[in-house]
Amino acid sequence: MPVCSTPPALEAFFRTLRDVIRSEITPRAAENDRAGRYPHASIQALKRCALMKAPLPVALGGLGFSQALSQEVFLELGMADPSVAQIYKVHDDAVRELLSVATPEMCRHLAERICADQAMIGMALAENGKRAVDFGHVVSRPEGEGHLIDGRKIYATGAVGADLLLVSSYDVVAQTMRLDLLPSGTPGVSFEEDWNRLGQRATESGSVILDRVQTRPEWSVLTPQSAPQVHAPLRYQNGFSMILVGIGLAALEAAAAFVREHSRPWASAGVNEAADDLLVRRLFGEIGAELAAACASARTAAGLLDVFEHGGCSRTDVAIPVYAARSSASRASLRAGSDLMSALGARVTDATYGFDRYWRDARTLSLHDPVEWKHEEIGRHLLTGWNPAPGLYQ
Numbered sequence: 402m403p404v405c406s407t408p409p410a411l412e413a414f415f416r417t418l419r420d421v422i423r424s425e426i427t428p429r430a431a432e433n434d435r436a437g438r439y440p441h442a443s444i445q446a447l448k449r450c451a452l453m454k455a456p457l458p459v460a461l462g463g464l465g466f467s468q469a470l471s472q473e474v475f476l477e478l479g480m481a482d483p484s485v486a487q488i489y490k491v492h493d494d495a496v497r498e499l500l501s502v503a504t505p506e507m508c509r510h511l512a513e514r515i516c517a518d519q520a521m522i523g524m525a526l527a528e529n530g531k532r533a534v535d536f537g538h539v540v541s542r543p544e545g546e547g548h549l550i551d552g553r554k555i556y557a558t559g560a561v562g563a564d565l566l567l568v569s570s571y572d573v574v575a576q577t578m579r580l581d582l583l584p585s586g587t588p589g590v591s592f593e594e595d596w597n598r599l600g601q602r603a604t605e606s607g608s609v610i611l612d613r614v615q616t617r618p619e620w621s622v623l624t625p626q627s628a629p630q631v632h633a634p635l636r637y638q639n640g641f642s643m644i645l646v647g648i649g650l651a652a653l654e655a656a657a658a659f660v661r662e663h664s665r666p667w668a669s670a671g672v673n674e675a676a677d678d679l680l681v682r683r684l685f686g687e688i689g690a691e692l693a694a695a696c697a698s699a700r701t702a703a704g705l706l707d708v709f710e711h712g713g714c715s716r717t718d719v720a721i722p723v724y725a726a727r728s729s730a731s732r733a734s735l736r737a738g739s740d741l742m743s744a745l746g747a748r749v750t751d752a753t754y755g756f757d758r759y760w761r762d763a764r765t766l767s768l769h770d771p772v773e774w775k776h777e778e779i780g781r782h783l784l785t786g787w788n789p790a791p792g793l794y795q
Contacts, residue, residue: 453492484762494637499622503624503627539552592607635702646692656744684740699729724775
């Protein structure tokens with residue numbers, strides 16, 4: 402995988418970040434997966450290199466990363482530890498979303514907290530409604546200078562270790578949705594240890610209980626003038642594609658090393674080294690080509706996010722490439738985590754190698770947005786000229 406070009410002003414930062422990924426994130430990934438708990442040490446390592454302020458504009462003390470550059474970080478973290486990548490992705494997405502809807506005063510307040518403390522944002526937005534887009538089960542009502550929030554959130558990625566927790570609720574008095582940031586340690590917030598999934602185990606994306614949680618007015622996000630970014634859902638989706646590509650590339654790299662160091666050639670191949678087996682080479686070449694195409698597709702879509710933000714293309718011009726990237730990234734990563742094992746031999750199934758985690762992580766992430774609906778939406782656009790309207794998953 403060719404390394405992306407970085408702005409000259411950020412070259413030193415990226416050298417430091419890649420050193421941290423190589424020396425502190427990658428070595429802990431297998432153990433993080435086995436433990437299935439929030440990767441505190443890995444996140445602290447990212448904080449020490451100041452990654453939390455990457456999505457903040459330079460004017461607010463940040464590093465001013467473009468969307469495409471942040472998504473390259475998702476890819477590189479995805480290769481090292483996809484759970485860490487997803488936790489950081491939540492922070493990056495949340496910062497960008499908050500800066501687009503909050504008041505200038507709150508944006509400054511948030512930026513100061515992130516820059517001074519390397520504060521990380523987690524999310525508690527999803528609710529256990531009949532449909533994934535059903536909200537309103539977590540409610541709030543005015544109390545004192547703020548509001549009291551009650552209810553239960555699910556799939557709360559990054560919440561356990563967050564310094565600031567972004568929570569949505571339905572204000573039953575104003576009959577409108579609220580967004581509030583809750584500082585770590587806020588009374589009434591508790592975390593259920595109910596995350597026991599096939600993959601992405603270290604995200605600890607379990608449930609959050611909110612029991613008469615008092616909000617603070619200085620951390621209230623929305624105003625009557627707030628309007629969400631129409632391309633935000635596309636950014637979220639393409640971020641998952643970048644992590645999926647990272648998982649696939651990591652599986653390819655691990656498999657290649659395994660063939661060279663451990664695999665035995667099949668007798669019918671008539672060779673002394675597994676790496677000289679023509680069928681092994683063909684499989685690696687085919688999956689490598691699929692991952693290269695998926696990587697290029699996801700990178701192209703990431704770049705279009707920035708083009709759209711600067712008025713250079715329509716939302717549909719971004720959406721269809723994002724859907725296509727999601728399709729190719731899902732398929733390529735799943736195949737890398739599964740089919741490559743057929744070339745490695747039975748000994749790769751030993752738990753010592755932990756090769757199964759690549760497929761488990763890819764399978765779990767790939768279910769976030771059903772890829773078959775991406776195919777339907779691409780087909781609808783091609784056949785009818787349909788333009789996808791902004792929506793939570795569209």
